Amino acid sequence: MKNFALLIKKELWENWVNWKTIIVFVFFMALGVIGTYSRYQNALQMKASFQSSSSLITGGLEYNIAAGDLISPLFLFVGVAVTIIAPLMLMSTVAHEVQSGQAASILVKPVRRTAYILSKFIVYLSIFWLAIISSVLISIIYANSVADVTIDMGQTWRCIGLSLIFALFCISFMLFLSSITRNQLIAGGIGIILLFFMSSTLYSPEVIFTWMPSKLLEWCQNIINNYTPPWDWAYHYPDLGMDSVETEKYTPAWIAFGFSIISSVILLVISVMFIKRKEL
Amino acid sequence: MKNKDLAIQTIGLNKSFGTFTALEDLNIEVEPNTVYGFLGPNGSGKTTAIRLLTGLSSPTKGISCIFGYDSFARDMKARRIIGYLPDVPSFFSFMNGLQYLTYCGELFGINHQSAQKKAHELIERTGLKEATFRKTGKYSRGMKQRLGLAATLVGNPKVIFLDEPVSALDPIGRADVLDIIKDLREHTAVFLSTHILNDVERVCDKVGIIDHGNLIVSQNVKDLKKEYAKKGFEIKFTEDPSVILHIIRMQKWCEGVSCSVCEDNKYKLTVNVLDNAKAGKELLQIITQSDLSLVSFNTLEISLEDVFMRLARVR
Numbered sequence: 192m193k194n195f196a197l198l199i200k201k202e203l204w205e206n207w208v209n210w211k212t213i214i215v216f217v218f219f220m221a222l223g224v225i226g227t228y229s230r231y232q233n234a235l236q237m238k239a240s241f242q243s244s245s246s247l248i249t250g251g252l253e254y255n256i257a258a259g260d261l262i263s264p265l266f267l268f269v270g271v272a273v274t275i276i277a278p279l280m281l282m283s284t285v286a287h288e289v290q291s292g293q294a295a296s297i298l299v300k301p302v303r304r305t306a307y308i309l310s311k312f313i314v315y316l317s318i319f320w321l322a323i324i325s326s327v328l329i330s331i332i333y334a335n336s337v338a339d340v341t342i343d344m345g346q347t348w349r350c351i352g353l354s355l356i357f358a359l360f361c362i363s364f365m366l367f368l369s370s371i372t373r374n375q376l377i378a379g380g381i382g383i384i385l386l387f388f389m390s391s392t393l394y395s396p397e398v399i400f401t402w403m404p405s406k407l408l409e410w411c412q413n414i415i416n417n418y419t420p421p422w423d424w425a426y427h428y429p430d431l432g433m434d435s436v437e438t439e440k441y442t443p444a445w446i447a448f449g450f451s452i453i454s455s456v457i458l459l460v461i462s463v464m465f466i467k468r469k470e471l
Numbered sequence: 472m473k474n475k476d477l478a479i480q481t482i483g484l485n486k487s488f489g490t491f492t493a494l495e496d497l498n499i500e501v502e503p504n505t506v507y508g509f510l511g512p513n514g515s516g517k518t519t520a521i522r523l524l525t526g527l528s529s530p531t532k533g534i535s536c537i538f539g540y541d542s543f544a545r546d547m548k549a550r551r552i553i554g555y556l557p558d559v560p561s562f563f564s565f566m567n568g569l570q571y572l573t574y575c576g577e578l579f580g581i582n583h584q585s586a587q588k589k590a591h592e593l594i595e596r597t598g599l600k601e602a603t604f605r606k607t608g609k610y611s612r613g614m615k616q617r618l619g620l621a622a623t624l625v626g627n628p629k630v631i632f633l634d635e636p637v638s639a640l641d642p643i644g645r646a647d648v649l650d651i652i653k654d655l656r657e658h659t660a661v662f663l664s665t666h667i668l669n670d671v672e673r674v675c676d677k678v679g680i681i682d683h684g685n686l687i688v689s690q691n692v693k694d695l696k697k698e699y700a701k702k703g704f705e706i707k708f709t710e711d712p713s714v715i716l717h718i719i720r721m722q723k724w725c726e727g728v729s730c731s732v733c734e735d736n737k738y739k740l741t742v743n744v745l746d747n748a749k750a751g752k753e754l755l756q757i758i759t760q761s762d763l764s765l766v767s768f769n770t771l772e773i774s775l776e777d778v779f780m781r782l783a784r785v786r
Contacts, residue, residue: 197577201563208565292561296619299525299555300578300626301547471527 194302198310211280212318219322222272223330226265231337234260258342259416261334262327266350266411267393269323273358274386277319281365282379284311285466286372295471304466312366312459319358327351350411356451360404361386363455363462370462370469404454406447475539478503478630478660479524484533486519486684493519494684497533501677503629506656508675508692509664510779516684517664518558521632524662525555537630551579554628558635560619564608568599568618571607572625579626586625593621598647612639620648624655631655632662637670649674668776678775680782687782692775699778702726703743704754707733707766712740715761724750737766 206212234256288294298304331342368378392400393409474480479501486494494516501507511517522528524535526542526549535542540549562571569590576586594603597617610618616639623631637645652674655661665671671678679689712730719728719742726743733739744750758765
């Protein structure tokens with residue numbers, strides 16, 4: 192257990208010294224502020240154009256900026272950012288250490304290979320989770336300071352939870368790639384391509400993509416925008432039929448939710464098994 | 472049978488990579504407080520053997536034990552008592568030398584203060600004092616080899632595996648490291664893989680010669696040299712000794728004789744014999760009767776290199 196703590200210390204130390212932790216936090220917090228700011232500017236323009244047209248109507252109508260207007264895209268931005276930053280950060284974590292002999296120098300000591308992988312997993316997961324939470328919280332603080340909006344924290348925490356599960360999948364996936372590949376460039380290349388493909392399936396209505404972890408980000412949009420599907424654990428997407436008439440369709444969200452968690456665990460277990468058998 | 476009294480023991484150790492057999496039926500026994508030289512040409516299987524012994528690689532067949540503990544076992548009892556210096560040591564470049572050694576000490580269960588104290592001692596011992604606070608990423612190859620040796624010793628191991636430990640060192644550094652290895656013998660068994668035969672002769676008690684994954688020989692350096700020693704004499708004269716050549720050739724103990732001119736214009740007679748004692752006595756009589764001026768009279772010396780070359784050629 193003491194050695195596990197030492198491995199975690201080493202990972203935290205390395206990520207701090209190499210500026211990785213700081214870069215991730217600054218990036219995600221900037222995303223929180225800039226994303227909300229741009230959405231707020233859009234909302235102001237909408238409000239201005241709405242009010243100028245409604246002034247023609249007797250009595251006038253008022254446009255109120257909703258919380259969803261300001262923070263709903265943030266979860267999308269955060270998700271896409273994770274799919275880009277996670278491969279860059281994790282591609283070398285095992286592959287490079289194995290290739291350079293650093294892993295051998297540690298694993299020849301009384302250190303379990305399971306602890307070696309889990310320490311990396313815990314540290315990267317913590318960094319990404321804290322960065323995502325910070326990003327959302329700073330976005331809420333900023334949204335409250337510029338606009339008089341009421342943010343439902345229950346909904347927000349549900350969305351944060353879904354984003355964290357999405358990040359969990361991305362990290363497990365990259366750790367898996369870094370463990371099974373021989374060099375970091377292969378791990379990074381495959382990771383970026385596959386995670387980018389996953390992001391590209393956002394909003395695609397094909398049933399074949401229902402299980403994709405990226406669907407969790409769509410679910411976040413639904414929650415923040417107060418779409419209420421007819422049953423729990425579902426999200427909606429507008430479907431333009433043959434006659435271009437928009438109809439509401441609902442997809443069971445538990446498929447993507449369950450897949451993300453189960454596949455993360457499986458990927459982590461395979462990574463550990465692979466490292467245990469690896470010739471160092 | 473596993474023997475807990477042996478520092479290192481392998482029983483029928485095999486390692487294959489697909490159809491290629493890197494190591495075949497390796498049987499080694501190394502007693503505690505011994506320096507065991509593991510010799511072999513490049514690609515002979517030395518590093519593969521060390522990786523199996525240190526648990527970094529798993530055998531295809533066979534057992535490798537450190538004081539009776541399986542090297543690849545999950546309980547890691549073997550790993551608590553071993554140290555390993557790879558041929559090209561690699562460190563975490565964000566740590567300095569002191570931090571790295573302290574961290575390694577902590578991984579062996581030593582508390583931070585004691586690990587740091589031990590790290591300072593080892594830095595001094597390996598001649599890295601000036602680079603104590605320098606990031607390991609900025610170390611030269613020789614310094615890395617010294618730091619690697621220090622990291623190997625930080626956990627007070629009972630068995631140390633050194634893979635080409637002096638390959639990147641200058642002559643002074645090499646002498647220093649070999650002195651450290653000699654000193655280690657008091658408390659530790661050292662498994663030294665190298666192809667520098669002079670180093671083996673200088674520090675090793677026992678030697679194993681491996682070629683193409685097969686252990687050719689494993690025995691004490693003295694016994695090995697004795698077994699493979701050529702019997703004979705090397706005699707130098709100021710004049711041409713051709714006159715006595717036919718007399719020597721006629722002796723029963725003579726296996727062969729040759730004459731050559733040395734760089735210092737002296738004549739060298741090399742006599743291979745069956746019995747050193749008898750031949751020595753009679754050779755001196757022949758020389759005395761011949762009136763030749765004798766410069767030197769030596770028995771033939773065999774080096775480990777001669778033995779190695781002879782064994783390698785036989786294969």
